[in-house]
Amino acid sequence: MDPKRPPFPGPPGVTRMPWMQSVEDQGQLPDQPPLGRARGLVLPKDEPLPGRGRALGVPGEMPVRFGRGITPSVSEPLVGIPRGVRLPTDEGGFGRARGFLLATPEPSVGIGRGAAVRPVSTLDSEKSDVQEKMPELKTEVIYAKAPGPGSSLVSMFRGLGIEPGKTWGRGATPVGIMRFAVCVCSVLGRGFVGVGRAALPPMSVGRGPIGPSGPVSPVAAPFSLQSAASVSEEAPVLPGTPPKVEVKIETVKEPLQKIGTKGSPVSIGSNYIPICCKNEAVFQYHVTFTPNVESVGMRFGMMKEHRPTTGEVVAFDGSILYLPKRLEEVVHLKAERKTDNQEIDIKIQLTKILPPSSDLCIPFYNVVLRRVMKLLGLKLVGRNHYDPNAVVILGKHRLQVWPGYSTSIKHTDGGLYLVVDVSHKVLRNDSVLDVMNLIYQGSRESFQDECTKEFVGSIVITRYNNRTYRIDDIEWSKSPKDTFTLADGTVTTFVDYYRKNYGITIKELDQPLLIHRPKERSKPGGKVITGEILLLPELSFMTGIPEKMRKDFRAMKDLTMHINVGAEQHTQSLKQLLHNINSNNEAVSELARWGLSISQEILVTQGRTLPSETICLHSASFVTSPSVDWSREVVRDPSISTVPLNCWAVFYPRRATDQAEELVTTFTRVAGPMGIRIERPIRVELRDDRTETFIKSIHSQLTSEPRVQLVVCIMTGNRDDLYSAIKKLCCIQSPVPSQAINVRTISQPQKLRSIAQKILLQINCKLGGELWTVNVPLKYLMVIGVDVHHDVSKKSRSVMGFVASLNSMLTKWYSRVTFQMPHEEIINGFRVCLLAALQKYYEVNHAFPEKIVIYRDGVSDGQLKTVELYEIPQVLKCFETIPNYEPKLAFIVVQKRISTTLYSYGSDHFGTPSPGTVLDHTVTNRDWVDFYLMAHSIRQGCGLPTHYIAVYNTANLTPDHLQRLTFKMCHLYWNWPGTIRVPAPCKYAHKLAFLSGQYLHSEPAIQLSEKLFFL
């Protein structure tokens, strides 16, 4: 083929740029059968198969991607495909087809998703194609096609395109991971390999129904273009790959169907600021140096000399170059290597034309954004920027609150947005050494233990730079007089090092050193960072709220006053930032280099408030009030079911005798209306409040009277050790529901009644009673909540809490706990828990659940793929162990810690949205079916919704179902007569995991698994 053939018949005009088209006319071609789209099939003989070239590029890596169907990896759970696909040949065909790009410049040509129906025989010819090496110039025009609703095969096979988790894992959060050298004029180098990889989260492949029956997905499954495009990108990175040209145009894909209709429309504001891209496109080039130049720095230098050609606006990583302008197809430049005067040929080859909102651009847009924040005089601490001129000083507590922003640029369903959240950093005037001195004054004997408790896990900021470190340990055997080795091999003492480099004289020569153990990661240069970093307490400032202060209600009030800002203030700060950006000429021109401009206005759009739910008690039922609070009703009318308290024991130290007496009396008074029968308890007065006294006494009581249903302990003061001991005894050793009460909470007579009512409700739950429910119109449904608790000090293992509903009313819960290795988020014990829950469900209902909805808490965006590739296959495998059992499954990830904020909007005024507000478009993720729901009512601060992502949904729940089911589940947390932020099973799982991880350090007894003993 003629290598000089132009990639386009003509320059790409507007009509040729699919992303310029409106969504409507770009999408579906319903009259075109899916088959036709599968491949361009008949190609002129002299036209190379474009897909081929790509496949060749990375021979080492390809087998995984392309040969999946061919290799025996079919049965690997990792991939997650095998279930869906019974015909391995089809799969192979599919896998390849995905990679195929058509060499026809016809915009109407689509690409194969439906390739599964391709004849098996082609497989062999494909394979031989792969073997050919054809360095050729190719033109590829890719257009996204949304398969019509009828193409069930397409959606069925969407699960196939998944790459192994390792390859993509990182990529899922392009923001923040990639270090891009975006250049104004000179390039600061941070090489990175695989921009493509980082930008790959758009890989929307592989979600969606993989059900064996191949059900129709309610959600249109658009073909993910990037998946193909990105593969090609890796090819040039590999050295020795024959140069080839494939100019591709990245297109915008069709959004997923995720918009519901139920509820009443409301105006909703959010902390998303539209970004306008003025550039028509961003051009991606591949740069090769011949002879090869190893040093990335030298590559930067050489490119820098050619600014007249490339222009001043450049993002270059050492081999991939992004420019806002179009160069010739191939540009050859000359440079001289300074070290040996060797002439170097620099070849700049256009590889891709990206829409300016492409995910590949977002990493360097974020670099630009960081520079803008700096221009505004904001200081980078950790990942956020803070304003040193607006610092609030709380002298009384020796700390400072720095107001600031966390910002990032995101490409969501609605386009490109700047997401701004108001953030506060708490910094302390005290160095670690100061605090150590205080601790020493307080307790000399347990000094080291106290220090470990206080410091390990906390974040410090060093005096000589703005870096933050997590303290992982304390090195008591070392001091600043000790030596360490610098990068260049010289050995120096800490004292000398700081004096020489920073002019700092260390005052305390006998302090221990703090240890920070960085996560093992390889720098872009390939250097692996390992080992410990030692820090000086004297030169490390504490950050964050001191533990002591956290317990001090009054002090926290001083602090939260500044930190918890309401919607009004929140939007004010956002507007202030937008104003500052747009009125700063340097900032505006910095953004304009890449054609970006940030709006002055906060996003306002249309959301919905879901219909109110009906709460059902034993016989009474009522629609929730707008404030979603039914604390009155639950104590006035009988609960669904109650467990009579026939035999129970109260333990209290002598000084709490009066309070204990009062409490018991109040219990009997308030129990009636709730429908609880309560007998007089066994009262055990203890001579003191030592932990040992409690434990001994409880133990002997339980042994002498095995009928005891409940242990109530009245404790004096906030005592973690006592609490832990009681819980260990009552949850593991001698399993019995237990209730610990701080004497202070029952010391105020005027509040005692309502406190007693609450405690009694809680006790009823712990004994196996049922309080209230809402109607979920789905039969044979099991709802599961999962959460993982990590110990901050990293010392203990992580704990997974698992809670599953056992009955149709969703009032019986089965709970399990498993422990896992430190910082392992992936749920290994999931299968065990799920199988046990299914078994239990069968015992109760004499049938297995037909639909299972799993709410999985604590998964970050970057881990979504792992969930999809690892956890969901585990779940599916579980079902296989039961003969003829194929339930429908919906797997919903629950994210609480997100930067999205919702405001209500009316008459030019921002406020807090009402409970049940849902937003399922514009700010949502392009790659998943997701929505934001604010279920709880807000008393203080801002409207922080919870993000729900339906990672998997063979239950075919519609967006409306997903949203309403989730909202319903938020009504069912029995410790709170109102709605909460997350679905009740998640909250239960969280409570359970926390109790087990923090206090029990072991699995609770199986006898308690059907009771909410952990409330």
Next chain:
Amino acid sequence: MCLMRTHSRADLTKTLAMTTPFSPPLYMQRYQFVIDYVKTYRPKKVIDFGCAECCLLKKLKFHRNGIQLLVGVDINSVVLLKRMHTLAPLISDYLQPSDGPLTIELYQGSVTEREPCTRGFDLVTCVELIEHLELVEVASFSEVVFGYMSPGAVIVSTPNAEFNPLLPGLRGFRNYDHKFEWTRAEFQTWAHKVCRDYGYSVHFTGVGEAVGHWREVGFCTQIAVFQRNFHDTMSNAERLEPSVYRLMYRVVYPSLSDNNIYQRTLVNEVLYEAQHLRQEWLSRMNMDSSNNAHFCAPPLMDVFQHGLEGGTRDCQPVYQQGGTICVPLARVWSSPRVRALCGSVQRLREELQVDSRVRMSADGTVLILPAAADDEDDEEVEEEENVKAVSGVANNVEEDWDRELGCYGNV
């Protein structure tokens, strides 16, 4: 006009360091030379010409030794724009403001231009700069720096051409942008002429010595340190706004010499200390009060007066008076932090008396804090909100999602 610094000093010497093992690397030694000079002579105003990546400025910002004004000048504004933020105050500078003031300014400009605001400096550094100038420009450089600016001292460093044969693989100049590289004699001739013309005296030194018999070629980098022979008249002159140079960056560091910052820091320390003493007293009271011995007699006034400057200072007890807790100033004064901030108890009293956040007794000997200690209005926010009792089943139509799903499944 062409003070070109296409390559940073650091880059250049790093490549050299690979071949000639100077340890620490030569560029570090040059910086160290300047730092040592600053340590000895303690200049207040320092200007660095050709500051490029601002490495020297960044070092001097740490090794201040009394520097109050630190200025960098480079012809390349891009590199300044890129690096200027490395000179911004650190978080710790806000957490613990330094004693002395510091202002850092960066200008785009050339050493061959006369800029009024560069006059009156104590020290001018030109590290590896002049060899980037054409020889004609060196003359105007001399005139501008020594004649016009006439600072107290000038440090000029430049490559020693005689050393070049020892650098393996080196052909021509050490950097392609070098316009010349002088021998020691050439450098000294220039320097002596400068001294004659503008009234300076000079001594020569350098960094990077060869070993053995090669020593006689001299230092790898030769350095001339000029001292002005006449007394300066401009050092206290009013700072001018730049008229020729372009100001790229200016930052004033937070310091205790700023009265607001001083006041704030002091008051915070005092309040923290007082609060601490109050808390201590309250918990002690709680502990030994099984009964309610609330009141502690106020100390005798004469004892108090004595104790002020005497050794019994620490014995000044905290006491309660009505609804307030009184913390003697002397107790607060005993805190080393407070002491470090103000030299005498008189000054402390004066500072506190003008601050609205501190309540003091009329004679200024006692700090008054509220006693209302732990009245813990625990605020478990008992929402006894009037929830309208909406009882009875709502008008909700029976829903059946399964049926809906069934319909959907047939699509």
